[in-house]
Amino acid sequence: MPDCAADLGELHAYPTADGSFSLQSDRFGEAFHNSAGARNEAQAKFALPAQLERFREGTPLRVLDVCVGLGYNSAVVLEALPTPPPELEWCGLELDHRPLDLALARQDFRSSWSASVLQVLEQIRDHGSWRQGGSNGRLLWGDARTMLGQIPGRQSFDLILQDAFSPQRCPELWSEEFLAGLAGRLAAGGRLLTYSRSAAVRASLRRNGLMLFSLLPAPGERPGWSSGTMAVRPGAPIPDGGPGWRALSLMEEEHLHTRAAVPFRDPSGTDDSAAILRRRSMEQDGCSLEPTNAWQRRWRQDSTG
Numbered sequence: 191m192p193d194c195a196a197d198l199g200e201l202h203a204y205p206t207a208d209g210s211f212s213l214q215s216d217r218f219g220e221a222f223h224n225s226a227g228a229r230n231e232a233q234a235k236f237a238l239p240a241q242l243e244r245f246r247e248g249t250p251l252r253v254l255d256v257c258v259g260l261g262y263n264s265a266v267v268l269e270a271l272p273t274p275p276p277e278l279e280w281c282g283l284e285l286d287h288r289p290l291d292l293a294l295a296r297q298d299f300r301s302s303w304s305a306s307v308l309q310v311l312e313q314i315r316d317h318g319s320w321r322q323g324g325s326n327g328r329l330l331w332g333d334a335r336t337m338l339g340q341i342p343g344r345q346s347f348d349l350i351l352q353d354a355f356s357p358q359r360c361p362e363l364w365s366e367e368f369l370a371g372l373a374g375r376l377a378a379g380g381r382l383l384t385y386s387r388s389a390a391v392r393a394s395l396r397r398n399g400l401m402l403f404s405l406l407p408a409p410g411e412r413p414g415w416s417s418g419t420m421a422v423r424p425g426a427p428i429p430d431g432g433p434g435w436r437a438l439s440l441m442e443e444e445h446l447h448t449r450a451a452v453p454f455r456d457p458s459g460t461d462d463s464a465a466i467l468r469r470r471s472m473e474q475d476g477c478s479l480e481p482t483n484a485w486q487r488r489w490r491q492d493s494t495g
């Protein structure tokens with residue numbers, strides 16, 4: 191397990207609006223969740239649009255949790271599995287063991303999960319792997335860019351939960367290359383879910399053959415023009431609207447043709463965030479795409495009549 195104190199910097203606990211607690215990282219200057227509620231957000235953006243009822247007993251469900259943190263996203267997925275549950279094959283990527291340690295040290299966090307989900311989180315903390323009935327999982331501690339490559343090439347996933355810090359703060363986990371690596375792991379019909387509505391992220395996912403949908407806000411979240419993205423590897427037909435998602439609006443489609451859609455590039459998979467942001471800024475300056483503030487102005491005028 192790596193010594194990560196330097197990677198996330200100091201971590202500060204704070205309460206979110208639904209009563210669940212979350213953390214703020216000094217080094218990234220960002221909270222782990224939006225203030226509407228850590229658990230609400232995990233439920234609305236990850237468990238709901240996953241449509242877990244599609245996975246019945248005897249059907250495998252393969253899940254990749256990118257940036258496990260406090261474990262909310264996987265925990266809500268585990269809690270929402272149908273009964274009897276599918277056989278879950280779970281893999282998690284995370285740099286720092288402290289968020290899960292801090293979460294499991296709190297009684298309010300522990301008492302918010304069923305005994306079996308709590309046991310899974312404890313096994314991850316203590317052993318980096320877990321087994322329960324026909325299900326199992328392991329957490330690969332380290333930089334997700336490197337650890338993704340350690341998952342056997344033949345392994346693909348039905349669900350990828352991508353919950354890295356924002357693209358401006360952690361561009362290394364939103365780069366064209368890293369997203370291509372994730373997209374390449376999606377099985378036919380597989381869904382990548384993320385809170386990010388970034389045009390750069392969406393454009394990278396679309397270039398990698400995925401269909402894009404927009405996520406609806408979590409309860410208590412201030413509604414904006416989008417609350418995240420579901421990206422689907424074509425497989426069985428999927429409707430334009432479903433639990434927690436809708437089709438991209440014209441405004442969102444046009445966003446993908448602005449400078450905001452210039453991708454984060456990290457060709458070696460080892461650059462730091464400053465180098466990736468610099469490279470993108472230079473590419474934006476030299477490109478002929480519409481400036482993003484012109485797109486913003488155009489849509490503001492349209493919505494005010």
Ligand SMILES: C[S@@+](CC[C@H](N)C(=O)[O-])C[C@H]1O[C@@H](n2cnc3c(N)ncnc32)[C@H](O)[C@@H]1O
Nearest residue numbers: 222257258259260261262263284285333334353
């Ligand atoms: C927004 S938080 C994730 C929240 C989490 N999904 C939850 O439900 O609590 C981002 C996480 O990314 C992790 N992280 C940051 N850089 C990373 C990297 N290069 N590789 C793997 N994990 C990273 C941080 O340690 C942090 O736990």
